[in-house]
Amino acid sequence: MKAKIAIIGCLVGVISLVSCATKPENKDVIPVHDTFKLQSNQLKEERVINVWTPDGYSSGLDSLPVIYMADGGVAEDFLHIANTLDELIKAQKIPAVILVGIENTQRRRDLTGFTTVAKDKEIAPVVGGSAAFRAFIKEELFKEIEQRYRTKGEKTILGESAAGLFVMETFFLEPELFSNYIAFDPSLWWNDHFLVRTANENLEKTKTTNRKLWFAGSNATDIFPHTQELASILTANNAAALKWTYSDEPNEQHTTIFRATKQKALLWTLNK
Secondary structure (H helix, E strand, O other): OOOOOEEOOEEOHHHHHOOOOOOOOOOOOOOOOEEEEEEEOOOOEEEEEEEEOOOOOOOOOOOEEEEEEOOOOOOOOHHHHHHHHHHHHHOOOOOOOEEEEEOOOOHHHHHOOOOOOOOHHHOOOOOOOHHHHHHHHHHHHHHHHHHHOOEEEEEEEEEEOHHHHHHHHHHHHOHHHOOEEEEEOOOOOHHHHHHHHOHHHHHHHOOOOOEEEEEEEOOOOOOHHHHHHHHHHHHHHOOOOEEEEEEEOOOOOOOOHHHHHHHHHHHHHHOO
């Protein structure tokens, strides 16, 4: 069993698969945004999609890069990421981008890959649905966004905790889907830290795929050993096509790291 230290109503370890980034004391302003529903054949259900566009988008002609995020509901992390993007774009610290938030239905199902660990399987009625969720993004959501908005080919994905695990799994298994990957405190302990154990093998398979990776680890005892090990693996691998950085954050908790490091992640990732 993973660590079970309660922090502001959220637990690290197995329970760190619950997103803890949006805390009650954070009163995020609701930015102007679009919301639509998309019926998914891949997931066999309807999904709510939130889309934020920067000032001037509606009156302009430019096509923009897109950031995709799980935990993208209005009651999840969509608001504070949209507001941060707005601040950085207005300050001319990053280029203009579109944000696409995917609202959760069964979060632990969609964001986890397979596991052979019995304790992992106890966290929800269904786990291991990440391949189907990735297919939904690839086969359905990309097309819908490209039809509705003026987009460039550059795509970024970001996520925290279990969503960070999904980001890292996609980075290793289908790295061509996104140009940029951002993972805050990814739950790399999943399936006996399978993604870390197989990192060298997957990196060798995809060593010529150009992409950027930014990831961070808090002081959560079930997370930082694996994020630090992955940083060591990436250093030793030295893949020329990969640009990456690891932000070691020992003063941050699992519940604080997302908001504490999001600006540095976006600045590093989105600037050329």
